[in-house]
Amino acid sequence: MMWCRRLDSNQHARFLRQGILSPPCLPFHHSGKELDVSIAYIGKHLSAFIALPAFPAISCYNPPMRKFRESLSFALRGIWFSLTSGRNFRIQGVIAVAVIVTAFLLHFTYEELIAVVIAIALVLTAEMINTIMEEVLDVIAPQYSEHVGRVKDIAAGVVLLLSFFSVVIGGMTVFHHFGAF
DSSP: OOEEEEOOHHHHHHHHHHTSBOOOOEEEEETTEEEEEEEEEETTEEEEEEEOTTSOOEEEEOOHHHHHHHHHHHHHHHHHHHHHHOHHHHHHHHHHHHHHHHHHHTTOOHHHHHHHHHHHHHHHHHHHHHHHHHHHHHHHOOSOOHHHHHHHHHHHHHHHHHHHHHHHHHHHHHHHHTTOO
């Protein structure tokens, strides 16, 4: 939700003189009327001042914490969707938890743990990107298409390839931990 504050012409002119408000620099056209938009920093908040013809400027900004919380809730909703709708993501998530628990039980060093966590993060991220591609392609081309099938196969191949190399990284890390390398 945006917080808006109306400026009278004296405040608008004072902000311009003090350099808080930039002069109107971005003309927009809406319903045949030109709107001037100025950008300003007031405190720590970025504000956009919209000047309508024959109306004083209006200051609108979105408070940073509210915007962050909304973005965080959207991101968590996306992860939840991946967990609930993607069987492979759930399987990879269970394997990831098992690998991390095993790494702690084997007392991996900090560097070894970082390698394992990066490999896990890459696989889970690739699986989410694969899910994104499948969802978008299902919307764009709901009917069967050989080209869409190939794109989905390639995306699944990327996940498989990353999973394979993650297993290699995990194996090398275990061998290194026990002094085989």
